[in-house]
Amino acid sequence: MKKQYNITKRTVRIALFVALALVMYMVESLVPPVFAFAPGAKLGLANVVSLCALVLLGIVDSYLVVVLRCILAMFLVGNPTALMYSLPSSIFALSSMVLLYCFIFPKVSLMGISFLSAIVFNIVQLLVASWVVGNIYVVLYLPLMFLASAGAGLFVGLLSFFVIKHTPSNVYL
Amino acid sequence: MNIDKINIVKNSKPIKIWDLSILIFVVTVSVVAFFLLFNQKGAVVQLWIDGKYISDYNLNHTQSIELDVHLGHMCFSISDGKVFVVHADCDDQICVRMGEIDKVNQTIVCSPNNVILRIVGESDLDF
Numbered sequence: 001m002k003k004q005y006n007i008t009k010r011t012v013r014i015a016l017f018v019a020l021a022l023v024m025y026m027v028e029s030l031v032p033p034v035f036a037f038a039p040g041a042k043l044g045l046a047n048v049v050s051l052c053a054l055v056l057l058g059i060v061d062s063y064l065v066v067v068l069r070c071i072l073a074m075f076l077v078g079n080p081t082a083l084m085y086s087l088p089s090s091i092f093a094l095s096s097m098v099l100l101y102c103f104i105f106p107k108v109s110l111m112g113i114s115f116l117s118a119i120v121f122n123i124v125q126l127l128v129a130s131w132v133v134g135n136i137y138v139v140l141y142l143p144l145m146f147l148a149s150a151g152a153g154l155f156v157g158l159l160s161f162f163v164i165k166h167t168p169s170n171v172y173l
Numbered sequence: 174m175n176i177d178k179i180n181i182v183k184n185s186k187p188i189k190i191w192d193l194s195i196l197i198f199v200v201t202v203s204v205v206a207f208f209l210l211f212n213q214k215g216a217v218v219q220l221w222i223d224g225k226y227i228s229d230y231n232l233n234h235t236q237s238i239e240l241d242v243h244l245g246h247m248c249f250s251i252s253d254g255k256v257f258v259v260h261a262d263c264d265d266q267i268c269v270r271m272g273e274i275d276k277v278n279q280t281i282v283c284s285p286n287n288v289i290l291r292i293v294g295e296s297d298l299d300f
């Protein structure tokens with residue numbers, strides 16, 4: 001009986017986070033793309049949900065949230081190429097979060113984790129973009145991309161911090 | 174999930190000295206890299222479509238070039254040693270928003286149409 005309850009709770013939690021991530025994704029696509037100065041450059045608002053899922057739900061469930069979010073976002077946008085950009089970059093970004101969170105947290109807090117994962121996120125987006133257009137020189141955008149990542153990381157880090165700080169413990173216990 | 178770590182987050186400040194160091198390091202490296210990469214004025218702009226080199230245009234000749242691309246039409250202009258996309262039939266308009274470029278290694282990309290404009294210097298002209 002107890003186990004059944006836990007599985008239900010876990011499913012609902014994952015579904016909740018996927019829904020939140022999709023909302024973030026849609027919000028980002030509504031914002032005028034001021035950050036889109038280069039192919040693939042993105043704020044990565046959905047990374048807020050990845051980071052919160054990692055901290056509040058654990059490693060396995062956070063991967064589930066990310067994969068489900070990417071697949072559902074593809075159906076919402078109706079564009080299969082979106083998956084080609086979003087899935088690798090989100091998975092690599094989450095993996096960098098997992099490594100940093102497991103090994104150097106709390107020396108580096110969520111803010112630092114969010115900076116570094118934003119960099120990973122944008123590097124992978126750029127690599128996919130350079131593969132799509134068949135020209136490796138696109139990676140010359142990296143310095144600009146790093147600056148954008150610093151901004152995006154600051155935003156994602158602050159947002160995640162306040163979300164986790166104010167989440168009541170009955171959500172994750 | 175790890176309750177101890179959640180409580181560490183709840184009881185900490187939003188930003189710590191290590192986070193700040195990482196931020197400053199990243200910003201410094203990217204600014205330095207930016208000036209090292211893009212400091213030389215270009216001579217020629219190369220046009221690549223679908224990963225294939227098409228032709229190049231001298232930056233000293235003021236001209237407008239019209240192209241037929243995957244999604245329709247594209248037009249870029251060269252004047253005063255600078256290149257910019259005037260108009261492009263693409264959904265993201267990133268190429269138009271990238272504005273003017275004039276330094277070696279700078280690139281304008283239109284990924285929906287798979288078009289790349291890349292500036293090279295005098296020394297790269299021998300290929």
Ligand SMILES: [Zn+2]
Nearest residue numbers: 261263268283
């Ligand atoms: Zn374009």
